[in-house]
Amino acid sequence: MGSKFSIRKEGRLPTFVSRQMLDTWKNQKKALETDARVASWVTAFEWPDFFSPDFDSPDTGTPREEKRPIERDAKTAFRLDIPTLYVKREHLVDLMKLLKTAPEYNYNFLLHLSAIDFLNSPDANDAVRNNGKRFQMLYMLRALHPDKPAFKGLTIRVLLPVNEDELIPSLTSLWVGANWPEREVFDMFGLKFEGHPDLRRIIMPENYRGFPLRKDFPVGGIGEDYLIEDLLTDRLLND
């Protein structure tokens, strides 16, 4: 049953993490934790468990099938794949600017922008991690430099705990592409952005009531007949 191909694995690292990525990440970890500015901007760091020195066993000689147990009972262990920073709201743009431009980080590509609602989360730890706030903005950055192999495939996550009534600084000044994703977050979660050029609903109709991706919004919707009524009223008034 010998196969020509086998999954590339370095120690027990996840498949998409190479040892080189881990080394660069660890250097960045050192730089981030010692930077005084970052210390005043960031409330917490979370590092994946493969950052700890005892995780990384050098037993590359053993066949893969034997050394990889099925993690059937790992229900309690919290697993994270990407280095994470919890940032203060007023310093979001500062941190993003540093991560984007500083040569040791080089995260020049806004990979993902979304939000998470932690209302009634089953994990009590969520409220602690999220400073007791309900929502969390999720930003993912990638170092996209084909000419710099040391930064190959690096990704980092920035989380921003917010409440419904707080204005979130818009990232459109740094990445013009943040425009539509921020509108989508506004549309789906009702979170408002400060400094956004055109904050309107993007996917749902303008007269839609409620924010569908909030946890207290029913999955079946709240009954959308009013949209038709609105349309009819509109027509009647205009005709």
Next chain:
Amino acid sequence: MKDEHIAKNRNIIQPDAKSEEAWTRVDQPGVQVVRELPDGRMQLNLGPSHPATHGILENKIIVNGETIESAEPNIGYVHRTFEKLGEHYGYNQFLVCTDRMNYVSSAMNNIGWVLAVESMLGIEVPSKATVVRMIIAELSRIIDHIVSMGILGVDLGAFASFLFMFHEREEIYQVLEKTTGARLTTTFARVGGLEHDVYPEFVADVKKIVKEMPKILKWNDKLLTKSRIFYERTKNVSKISAKRALEYGFSGPNLRAAGIPHDVRTENPYMFYDQVDFDVPVGENGSVYDRFLVRVEEMRQSLRIIEQLVNHIPEGPHHAELPHIYLPKKENVYKSMEDLIYHFKIIMHGIEVPPGEHYFATEVANGELGYTIISRGKRAPWRVSMRRPSIWYYQAFPELVKGDMIADAIATMSSMNIIAGELDG
């Protein structure tokens, strides 16, 4: 009365310079309106249901003569709230939602999702499942590019290439149909392996495609790539610089056409992409022609990948031996107690994924598709957030077409490969 009604609903409406409000009112979505503005410019609605918009996309374009002054895309017509459904569906149930995102190459979305879940569970599938997944993914990439390129040709008035390539696309669809049982929404991958084993003639059929396809690509070269008309109409149209493309969050062929050799398959290799040889084609100025060329070359590279894989499909099972994750064979459920129990557990309770927060990206036909899964250890994720490539690059459309002609806007729209189902989520 009747005349009045007709006058109101005619496609061409007379200028109504009285108030700003008056003309926003007529501008209901779904009503195709060509409107003359007071200053002599014209407002033109491309879409939502228009022969030039492949998918339900709406574009309000203001033209001065034939030159586009501004464009405003209006999206959301195919929205189905998959992210909300993902919070209620089990991990295998959500597969059907991923199928319906990029419906032109749905198998790749499935594969991205199951890879993400497998990465969270920390399980590995047998090599056979991975090799078959890769072959299916590359075949899907080819059919996606055929649609994108063929339609670009059709929009510019060149039907022949579309016709020849759709013949080949049909051959690929037949392989997919024989393998998965479906043509469009394949749902073939499963967490822990594949839905079922490949059929006996799979290798022969795939080899036939690998043999036939280059011939069609040569015809395509003669009909489109080297066609003077096609070249003149696409070269230097809707250019974008590499820097600007990065700021917009472009990915996939659109980013590569702008000159950045970024491909998730080489940057963060998943499956066996680090063990097959292929090149990442790069364009120069991100124009329509460059995007087209990148796609043509990617099809050749996909064939190259398939060629390396198809002779080395290993023997063995097509799924991991994980009874608590992979559904047992139906005939065994009636005979064996364990299989009955696992069948019941998986169907009734689903797979339980340990708590954690993950991101897993795959290179699909139109860019980087990433799944962020926030799990809290239940049968459904707490939150599924998808990085849908279309929404990032479609927002550049107004900038790309500004100053171009209307016909260029149509070429731009086709060449960006915007899939409405994926765009709206």
